[in-house]
Amino acid sequence: MTGQAGPRSNADGVAAGTDVSSSAFDDALESLRAGEPILVHDAADREGETDLIYHADAVTPDAVARLRNDAGGLICVALGHDIAEAFDLPFYSEAVDHPATADHELGYDDRSSFSLTVNHRDTYTGITDEDRSTTIQALGEAAATPATTDFADEFRVPGHVHLLKGAPDLLAQREGHTELGLALADAADRSPAVVVCEMLDDDTGAALSPADARAYAERHGFAYLEGRDVLERLGDAARQ
Numbered sequence: 001m002t003g004q005a006g007p008r009s010n011a012d013g014v015a016a017g018t019d020v021s022s023s024a025f026d027d028a029l030e031s032l033r034a035g036e037p038i039l040v041h042d043a044a045d046r047e048g049e050t051d052l053i054y055h056a057d058a059v060t061p062d063a064v065a066r067l068r069n070d071a072g073g074l075i076c077v078a079l080g081h082d083i084a085e086a087f088d089l090p091f092y093s094e095a096v097d098h099p100a101t102a103d104h105e106l107g108y109d110d111r112s113s114f115s116l117t118v119n120h121r122d123t124y125t126g127i128t129d130e131d132r133s134t135t136i137q138a139l140g141e142a143a144a145t146p147a148t149t150d151f152a153d154e155f156r157v158p159g160h161v162h163l164l165k166g167a168p169d170l171l172a173q174r175e176g177h178t179e180l181g182l183a184l185a186d187a188a189d190r191s192p193a194v195v196v197c198e199m200l201d202d203d204t205g206a207a208l209s210p211a212d213a214r215a216y217a218e219r220h221g222f223a224y225l226e227g228r229d230v231l232e233r234l235g236d237a238a239r240q
Contacts, residue, residue, distance in 0.1 A: 050213035056140030073198025080192025119159030143193035
């Protein structure tokens with residue numbers, strides 16, 4: 001990653017005079033189907049962050065290494081609300097009886113999507129690339145077969161993979177990376193389990209700028225989307 005300034009851009013970091021490719025959305029869906037990562041910037045007036053996103057099934061140890069080295073944020077698995085409910089996964093703030101969970105003022109949203117942290121029971125410490133890959137892939141499998149998955153038999157709490165619980169109505173209710181990633185997985189006919197990880201700037205420690213995130217995507221041949229493009233393309237279907 002680089003901290004160098006990109007081309008002159010608008011508020012969302014899109015270079016002036018540049019049109020979003022009409023095929024970018026379809027390329028992103030095909031990437032998710034093929035097990036490749038995509039980049040999604042939410043909005044300049046929200047978190048203003050770009051996340052590197054994989055479908056959970058595709059997160060190999062090499063993918064974990066890319067997430068921690070190239071992205072650098074927190075590696076989380078977002079699960080669809082119904083899947084999380086099937087596994088009795090609460091929002092973290094509802095599960096912990098501590099005064100620090102009250103009176104959140106996030107600035108960018110009404111609440112956090114964080115649920116529990118988990119390790120798969122076949123892992124050792126849970127933090128290695130191999131261990132986190134094992135946990136994440138198992139979460140993807142569990143999301144595809146919730147009726148036949150005993151969550152407590154497969155996973156232990158606490159662990160090194162942070163779970164996020166999607167809003168019940170997805171993008172109609174919340175427009176965070178949790179919901180953007182899950183809506184894209186649904187559009188790609190994949191199970192509701194995606195990995196999201198914020199991209200940080202190595203030089204400043206701040207969120208990677210949209211221009212630099214787009215440049216990273218171009219260097220590696222990854223699809224890049226703005227959150228508004230997802231909303232516009234999915235339309236009412238994303239809000240049902």
